[in-house]
Amino acid sequence: MSALRDPLARRCDDAMHQAFGQPPDFHVQAPGRVNLIGEHTDYNDGFVLPCAIDYRTVIAVRRRPDRQLRVVAADLHGETDEIDLDGEIAHHPTQQWSDYVRGTVRMLREHLAARGLRLAGADLAIAGNVPQGAGLSSSAALEVAVGQVWRQLGGLGDALLSPTDLAVLAQRAENRFVGVNCGIMDQMISACGQAGHALLIDCRHLARRRAVPMPAGVAVMIVHSRVRRGLVDSEYNTRRQQCEAAAAHYRVPALRDVDETRLVQDATGLDPLVFRRARHIVTENARTLAAAQALQAGDLKRLGELMAASHVSMRDDFEITHPAIDRLVEIAQGAIGPQGGARMTGGGFGGCIVAVLPDAQVDAVRAAIEAGYRSPEGEPPAIWISHAADGSGVLP
Structure with missing residues (x-):
């Protein structure tokens, strides 16, 4: 323009x-x-x-x-x-x-x-x-x-x-x-x-x-939960410190250098909370590489599985989601079904989810989200359909 x-x-x-x-x-x-x-x-x-x-x-x-x-x-x-x-x-x-x-x-x-x-x-x-x-x-x-x-x-x-x-x-x-x-x-x-x-x-x-x-005919839907991300800066810095502590435990420059096998084998002495933070990073790296392959192949089913696993990892291991975000992802994924996926996106503690889905499903998924979700303060979600720019x- x-x-x-x-x-x-x-x-x-x-x-x-x-x-x-x-x-x-x-x-x-x-x-x-x-x-x-x-x-x-x-x-x-x-x-x-x-x-x-x-x-x-x-x-x-x-x-x-x-x-x-x-x-x-x-x-x-x-x-x-x-x-x-x-x-x-x-x-x-x-x-x-x-x-x-x-x-x-x-x-x-x-x-x-x-x-x-x-x-x-x-x-x-x-x-x-x-x-x-x-x-x-x-x-x-x-x-x-x-x-x-x-x-x-x-x-x-x-x-x-x-x-x-x-x-x-x-x-x-x-x-x-x-x-x-x-x-x-x-x-x-x-x-x-x-x-x-x-x-x-x-x-x-x-x-x-x-x-x-x-892939052609695929939409990226962004949904704002209306949950304000008030803790993101301080908690972001805390997560980074925990990741650095884990990397020091494994004696590597960064957690990118640890695979899932070593993560488990050399975990003795690592604080359990820090271990879970590290597990998210190690498994998320593997998921991201696999997701790029799935996207390249147009395999939305596999991409959706990886996005779902990513959200669970953010929720349980990295602990950066929010109950309202979890509910929003559940609604979106239920409406999308197997031909796409949804997950929280961004630093965490509120903000948005992202969904990848066929264009033909956009209206139905939008309707399901608008009907089924309200923020903790009772606000409706904001929904945007975006294009890669x-x-x-x-x-x-």
């Missing part, structure tokens, strides 16, 4: 005109994502199978001749931020969204300075439609879109700022600046997604990622 017809681009343009009185020079975008399978495996150097979705962050960009960055958030009543690109980039005292921008800018500045380059000044207006608090990576979409701004401003090719670089710098911003110890998956699929495909990512060897075509880039 061209920028002239894109409603997010128009929203950005309106905000830029109101805040800065000028039109933009160009627009960039970066999508959110849904992970089909492979949960919490990314920071264990394992495998994930996400696809970019057609919900995204758009940024209108206007070049400045000086060393200032001015930003307006179109979706937040026109809140603004201003950054001196030659000064210290610290946390914003009150605006959480600003820290995602500031952190990414700081990591970009360090990356380019090491190559003898400087960030150009700019005015930015940001708008997005990735649902927030739903586990669909609105933060990664924002970070990667911010990185894409300077890839275009500087005319930088892959040798100086590749899509993989964008993902790594965005992850670094979230880890080191925002303070969430996420893995690389969210940023990598936002930067490198391919329309019509999921992406099998080897999180240890990022260049080994492989596009896996989505391209990663970040410039709007035409």
Whole structure:
């Protein structure tokens, strides 16, 4: 879609005109994502199978001749931020969204300075439609879109700022600046997604990622449980620490290096809770590789079996689901039957489920979910039908 017809681009343009009185020079975008399978495996150097979705962050960009960055958030009543690109980039005292921008800018500045380059000044207006608090990576979409701004401003090719670089710098911003110890998956699929495909990512060897075509006539359904993910950051960090403890027990760099046989044979002395956390990661890696094969072959029955096993593992071993999420998966899977699957997706403790199913079943599954599910507060679910989208880039 061209920028002239894109409603997010128009929203950005309106905000830029109101805040800065000028039109933009160009627009960039970066999508959110849904992970089909492979949960919490990314920071264990394992495998994930996400696809970019057609919900995204758009940024209108206007070049400045000086060393200032001015930003307006179109979706937040026109809140603004201003950054001196030659000064210290610290946390914003009150605006959480600003820290995602500031952190990414700081990591970009360090990356380019090491190559003898400087960030150009700019005015930015940001708008997005990735649902927030739903586990669909609105933060990664924002970070990667911010990185894409300077890839275009500087005319930088892959040798100086590749899509993989964008993902790594965005992850670094979230880890080191925002303070969430996420893995690389969210940023990598936002930067490198391919329309019509999921992406099998080897999180240890990022260049080994492989596009896996989505079968024709297959829909990806995302259902928001309306359960707010209030614990996700602290519990996410705790799960990561537990995985690191397990890797230390097995004397490996990461749990990716442990198979199911060794997991059991060398478990003596490992805390039972930590063992269950490790068991989820080890088995989830195996499921993810098998799911990529099933998707490639168009075998929705096998894919559904793997997604069901993934959800049970997240519920019982990793303990990141929620009773309402479990119920939502049960309803969806019951309506889909054997020709597809459903599971929780994202960091956990609420948010969304993802279902992969034939197009012909979408209406019936939607109706079953709408009739059978309410959140603990009595709210109806939000349901989106998505398509695998391209990663970040410039709007035409």
